[in-house]
Amino acid sequence: MQIDAKPIDLRLTTPFRISRGVQDTSSNVVVQIQYNEHVGYGEAAPDEYYGENQETVLSCITTFADNLGDDPFLIEDIMSNLDHLIRFHPAAKAAVDMALYDLVGKILHVPVYKLLGLNPKHTPQTSFTLGIDTPENMAKKALLARDYSILKVKVGTKHDLIT
Secondary structure, eight states, rough: EEEEEEEEEEEEEEEEEEEEEEEEEEEEEEEEEETTTEEEEEEEOOOGTOOOOOHHHHHHHHHHGGSSSSSSSOOOHHHHHHHHHHHHHHHHHHHHHHHHHHHHHHTTOHHHHHTTTGGGGGGGOOOEEOOOOHHHHHHHHHHTTTTTTEEEEOOOOOOOOOO
């Protein structure tokens, strides 16, 4: 198996503000693992709060290159090996995990949800996070996110309303 990774900077449609700072882009890494004619893709979304960034992910992927083995179906063994190789770095490992499942699904011509035996009707709900902003802007963002049944609202400024 061959692994490759490329940084990708995703421009956010609106700045995302939390108590630790503001973010205008998400600096992610796209990972691809090739086995014969099949390619699986995964994405790392490193978080500086946990000591990760694009550079650490890219470095991990370089280290992982000679440690994936020859059988993409041995995902549990591969991931265990990576855990022993490098501590922490969950974003890099998650990207490899995703790429392996995507690869195996493509080899078998089966969507990953079927590969995992999941019922798409039981897909867990996901949330949408509203970053810190003025109450007016947060209300506008909440309206745009109305299709989400769960909203996470970041607070912690002098503009917070107490009711």
